[in-house]
Amino acid sequence: MNFPSKLIENAVEELAKLPGVGKKTALRLVLHLLKAETEDTKQLSEALVRMRTGIRYCKTCHNISDMEVCGICSNPLRxxxxxxxxxxxxxxxxxxxxxxxxxxxxxxxxxxxxxxxxxxxxxxxxxxxxxxxxxxxxxxxxxxxxxxxxxxxxxxxxxxxxxxxxxxxxxARGVPVGGELEYTDEITLGRSILDRTAYSQI
Amino acid sequence: MNFPSKLIENAVEELAKLPGVGKKTALRLVLHLLKAETEDTKQLSEALVRMRTGIRYCKTCHNISDMEVCGICSNPLRxxxxxxxxxxxxxxxxxxxxxxxxxxxxxxxxxxxxxxxxxxxxxxxxxxxxxxxxxxxxxxxxxxxxxxxxxxxxxxxxxxxxxxxxxxxxxARGVPVGGELEYTDEITLGRSILDRTAYSQI
The missing domain is CATH 3.40.1360.10 (Dna Topoisomerase Vi A Subunit; Chain: A, domain 2)
Incomplete structure (x- = not known):
């Protein structure tokens, strides 16, 4: 693709590094940002940099967290x-x-x-x-x-x-709730029979 | 969705404002950025802001351009x-x-x-x-x-x-090159007959 502007080309190339975003999608996103307010692009950029530089991991469970210990690990009700x-x-x-x-x-x-x-x-x-x-x-x-x-x-x-x-x-592995038996693959259906749960203990 | 971190939530919400990006996709992109280098996120952010604030439009043809007159309008060979x-x-x-x-x-x-x-x-x-x-x-x-x-x-x-x-x-409107006649919709096929091109002038 030949871009009419180096700035566009740069932005497209950076966006296209994201997973599942090709050059055409990236160009669509860039054109969207160009039509929207400048402030929107600044907010997006700042949110990404703040997230990337400010993020921490819980030292207990390694979940993402804003603090040293995450909200789940520090919750006394868990x-x-x-x-x-x-x-x-x-x-x-x-x-x-x-x-x-x-x-x-x-x-x-x-x-x-x-x-x-x-x-x-x-x-x-x-x-x-x-x-x-x-x-x-x-x-x-x-x-x-x-x-x-x-x-x-x-x-x-x-x-x-x-x-x-x-x-x-x-x-548990088994047939998803709302799933049709006849469309369930054999391995899942097989496991759902082996791992069957009892309605009553008798 | 409940996010374990405000920073993640902000970044996801900003990304989900882009067309074709839902919250799940946005979260996938955020996780990708978290796994990659901090520098990558900074480069992406800077490219977007530079693009949005630095872009200009050609005063002749209104195409996007880095200069006052775009590369096509100023090209003497066009x-x-x-x-x-x-x-x-x-x-x-x-x-x-x-x-x-x-x-x-x-x-x-x-x-x-x-x-x-x-x-x-x-x-x-x-x-x-x-x-x-x-x-x-x-x-x-x-x-x-x-x-x-x-x-x-x-x-x-x-x-x-x-x-x-x-x-x-x-x-020209017509059957795409490499397209099959039988799968072309009637309106396109109809127009391709009306707008037929001559092989010779006789």
């Missing part, structure tokens, strides 16, 4: 006997939005992926092991995506944590 | 007898990329759209009328999108420009 291990911040947001979980979290910062060069030492696994003894955690819920990498990480964690006296569980 | 009227900068880039056009441009800055409250006075139509007498233009090519708004604008322009002694043409 159940400290329940620990949910997730891959990244988005998973915390997703689980928090369900309003079904009242425990605390541990954010690994990714999953083990030899193809992308991510090994156990690149994740916050050591700090999880060190955190547990004084934590009073009775159950560790592994809430990792049901992918090859997620399953590998879960397997690694169960071995790594087997000395610690807590129940280790995984979030 | 054919000043050919003037192509387009809706916005993207169209100029698209036509320039074909390398088939050597004339100059006039950027309207949009098309007439009563639904969006855009009338002829909101576009650079008056400056087009004023520009023509001293321009030496012999042919005006209307390169507007074949939509209701584009056709309305083209119709308005042909009436507005009928006193000026130049040929007024439109870019």
């Amino acid at each position: 159940d400290r006997s329940l620990l949910c291990v997730v891959s990244d911040m988005r998973d915390v947001i997703a689980i928090e939005n369900t309003a079904q979980y009242k425990g605390v979290y541990h954010v690994l910062g990714g999953v083990i992926s030899p193809l992308e060069g991510v090994g156990p030492s690149d994740l916050h696994i050591q700090s999880l092991v060190e955190r547990l003894p004084s934590s009073g955690v009775k159950e560790i819920i592994l809430a990792l995506s049901p992918t090859m990498e997620g399953d590998t990480t879960a397997f690694y964690l169960t071995r790594k944590l087997k000395e610690y006296p807590a129940r280790i569980s995984s979030i | 054919d000043r007898s050919l003037l192509c009227v387009v809706s916005d900068m993207r169209d100029v880039i698209a036509i320039e990329n074909t390398a088939q056009y050597k004339g100059v441009y006039h950027v309207l800055g949009g098309v007439i759209s009563p639904l969006e409250g855009v009338g002829p006075s909101d576009l650079h139509i008056q400056s087009l009328v004023e520009r023509l007498p001293s321009s030496g233009v012999k042919e005006i090519i209307l390169a507007l999108s074949p939509t209701m708004e584009g056709d309305t604008t083209a119709f308005y322009l042909t009436r507005k420009l009928k006193e000026y002694p130049a040929r007024i043409s439109s870019i």
